[in-house]
Amino acid sequence: MGNRRVCFITGASSGLGMGLAIRLAQEGYAVGLAARREAQLEEVAEKIREHxxxxxxxxxxxxxxxxxxGAIRRCEEELGPVHLLVANAGVSVNTRVEAFDTMEIERVIRVNLLGAVYATEAVLEGMLNRGQGQIVAVSSIAGFAGLPMSAAYSASKGGMTNFFESLRIDLRGSxxxxxxxxxxxxKTPMTDHNQHSMPFLMDLEPAVDLMARAIRKRKKSLAFPWPLAAVVWSARALPRPAYDWLASRVDRRKAPGAGGPVKEG
Ligand SMILES: NC(=O)c1ccc[n+]([C@@H]2O[C@H](COP(=O)([O-])OP(=O)(O)OC[C@H]3O[C@@H](n4cnc5c(N)ncnc54)[C@H](OP(=O)(O)O)[C@@H]3O)[C@@H](O)[C@H]2O)c1
Structure with missing residues (x-):
């Protein structure tokens, strides 16, 4: 407990969530770290406390x-009311039509989309009662359009983007x-095993810089890196036959199989 504002961040055991947790702690937040792997969370917490x-x-x-x-309740008891929620936890797998796996599709949507909804549910009433708060949804450019072999991931992230955009409008003035x-x-453990090309791949720290700045400025949205965002966004406007042709240029042979290593964000 103390005078620090409290941030609860999911997916804080690695990658973007870990980087952002450390950065937000440096910026003065008391951070509640959430993910499944306790030992990794403890390491991140130790790093924050050492500084x-x-x-x-x-x-x-x-x-x-x-x-x-339960996790958010314990965080509020220990650290105080959550001012900032960062819904960042996510998984990514390939979806292959020849090995259609509904259970896996459900799992991806449950973690990426519903996980963010559950966290929002747990903080929203308190934020509304206090008349202040911020919810950050870490979605993906993969939610801009249906990408090849990414049906589950694109659906979960498209759903996430639209869900939180709707919420943003409904929460105006609150x-x-x-x-x-x-x-x-x-570059995070999520993309480490990717064998396909990753245009405009960024290092973790510059990505964390951009995200932390957008959070600080309470921006409505942030898409980065902008050249990739512009390409995918423009591709949406193409006639569908042209979009399908372009999207199918992704080299399917290089992509890992369904249920294989995690892939792009
Ligand atoms: N890296 C990219 O290129 C990229 C691009 C666009 C969007 N994103 C998005 O950014 C977010 C962070 O990804 P990342 O790249 O940092 O990947 P990452 O290093 O694999 O981190 C994913 C985090 O999510 C947590 N997580 C996964 N399933 C969970 C579950 N069921 N319950 C609780 N926590 C869970 C993991 O922790 P545990 O395993 O300990 O549970 C881990 O902390 C994801 O939402 C991802 O979709 C990433």
Whole structure:
């Protein structure tokens, strides 16, 4: 407890979530770290404490509504009311039509989309009662359009972007801001195993810089890197036959199989 504002961040055990948690702690937030792997969360918390920051770990599986609610309740008891929620936890797999796996599709949507909804549910009432707060959704450029072999991931991220955009409009004037972040390719464990090309791949730190700035400025949205965002966004406007032709140029032979290593964001 203290005077620090509290941030609860999911997916804080690695990659963008870990980088952002450390950065937000440097910026003065007390951070509640959530993910499934407790030991990794403890390492991140230790790093934050070594530099004089405040952090607590609240392990949970974001696809389980009760676990998310419990983790946020414990965080508020330990650190205080959550001012900033960063819904960042996510998984990515390939979806292949020849090995159509509904259970896996459900899992991706449950983690990426419903996990963010469950976390929002747990903080929203408190934020509205206090008349202030910020919710950050870490979605993906893959949600701009249906990408090849990414049906589950594109659906989960498209759903996420639209869900939080709707919420942003509905929360106007309430004191609760919503920031939707759509990254392209960033070097993290999620993209480490990718064998296909990743145009405009960014290092973690510059990506964290951009995200932290957008959060600080309470921006409505951030898409980066802008050249990739512009390409995918423009492709949406093409006639569908042209879009399908262009999108199918992705080299399918290089992509890992369904259920194989995680892939792009
Ligand atoms: N890297 C990119 O190029 C990229 C691009 C666009 C968008 N994104 C998005 O950015 C977010 C972070 O991804 P990243 O690149 O940093 O990947 P990452 O290093 O693999 O991190 C994913 C995080 O999500 C957590 N997570 C996964 N399933 C979970 C579950 N069921 N419950 C709780 N936590 C769970 C993981 O922790 P545990 O395994 O410990 O649970 C981990 O902390 C994701 O939403 C991703 O879709 C990434």
């Amino acid at each position: 004089g920051g405040t952090a607590g770990i609240f392990p949970c599986d974001v696809s389980q509504r009760d676990q998310v609610a 004191g609760v801001d919503v920031t939707v972040i759509t990254p392209g390719f960033v």
